[in-house]
Amino acid sequence: MVTPLDQRPRSGPYSGINARSAKRFLAEQFRQADLPFPEEDARDLVLAATGLSEVELITRGTEFLTPEAFERVSEFAARRMSGEPVDHILGERFFYDLPFTVTRNVLSPRADTEVLVRESLRLLEGIASPHILDLGTGSGAVLISLLHARPDANGVGVDLSDAALAVAKSNAARHDIAAEWICGSWYDPIDKARRFDVIVSNPPYISDAAMEGLDVEVRDYDPPLALRGGPDGLAPYPIIIEGAQYHLRAGGWLLVEIGYDQGEAVLGMFEAAGFTAVACLKDLGGQDRVVMGQWSS
Ligand SMILES: C[S@@+](CC[C@H](N)C(=O)[O-])C[C@H]1O[C@@H](n2cnc3c(N)ncnc32)[C@H](O)[C@@H]1O
Structure with a gap:
């Protein structure tokens, strides 16, 4: 069983976890909970919580999350684990290449x-x-x-x-x-x-x-x-x-x-x-x- 993100040991003024490992971590948690799209959900939630683009997740994905971003990732992960769909967590869904509230x-x-x-x-x-x-x-x-x-x-x-x-x-x-x-x-x-x-x-x-x-x-x-x-x-x-x-x-x-x-x-x-x-x-x-x-x- 994966330990929820907010129960992991932290160090220093930052959360001690970077965006890339947060994404990996959430995906594993969602996979173990049998959620249908663990990778996609983890990516979308981490991007929204950190404000990073998909490209930045690759180029800056090893930077530590700020405590605020860490709190957002933890909150989003908990909501997804309780069954809330990603588009409701984010308040947005893409359709025909446009974002809709x-x-x-x-x-x-x-x-x-x-x-x-x-x-x-x-x-x-x-x-x-x-x-x-x-x-x-x-x-x-x-x-x-x-x-x-x-x-x-x-x-x-x-x-x-x-x-x-x-x-x-x-x-x-x-x-x-x-x-x-x-x-x-x-x-x-x-x-x-x-x-x-x-x-x-x-x-x-x-x-x-x-x-x-x-x-x-x-x-x-x-x-x-x-x-x-x-x-x-x-x-x-x-x-x-x-x-x-x-x-x-x-x-x-x-x-x-x-x-x-x-x-x-x-x-x-x-x-x-x-x-x-x-x-x-x-x-x-x-x-x-x-x-x-x-x-x-
Ligand atoms: C399946 S949703 C489709 C929403 C949107 N067009 C889409 O494709 O994502 C059906 C919509 O029909 C609306 N609706 C239900 N009964 C209706 C009625 N008698 N007259 C007009 N709209 C109705 C609902 O409020 C809902 O927004």
Whole structure:
């Protein structure tokens, strides 16, 4: 068993431990606790606690930690050992190469969702000043990434949670992105006459049964409103698909994120509603992740 960092013997005015060995030490502690990404977590926490960059961890990694940095490393390590995810400890998560503030009021944006952004950007190629609607915007990560990549686009982000929208607005300000952020349920707050080139949504899609088996890190740190998709997890999709028919321009696209086992059900909903070019895209792990379709009429 590894001795926790703050119980190790120290010497002199400094902590007696350098950044590189702190990282090694944390990684070993996390590995023994069966945490899934011990090396990455240890690196991210030591970098944040010391203020060093990844390169500086190599070039200056043998310098002793200051007592303050040592205290921060010890605190971060204890929080991680108690199950708190790294992005909540640091208050930040990278998505599509941009840092986003995360709090307990928003889902931490996941790498799997990047396929939704990548495909939307592909579909928007060739459309000047496109209009984009993001339903269930949460931290704003999807819409902000799209607008960051397409500075000529206009964007609207809707969420039922005012607290989530506050995080989205602060992320938009952080990246100097202008968008409309509206509180309400799906299309309810959107003017009936408004049309978009692309509507994206990563709605809550966890079924009641799957909620029972969620990892502690998801269950205890992501808000239930961002997770619960009704008894079978599919409740938001009929609403999002139905409304898209009134809010897409002719030739516009709807893209929704889905759970790995929901592809067939959601593809069927798109086809029954009259969408064309309906397709299911996989994430980097090879799982069904996005269903998309074009509205032609
Ligand atoms: C899975 S999270 C997605 C957050 C973000 N778009 C992302 O991909 O990281 C789903 C979001 O939908 C929001 N939501 C849940 N029900 C909603 C509703 N009826 N209308 C609008 N937003 C809703 C939640 O508050 C949450 O922010």
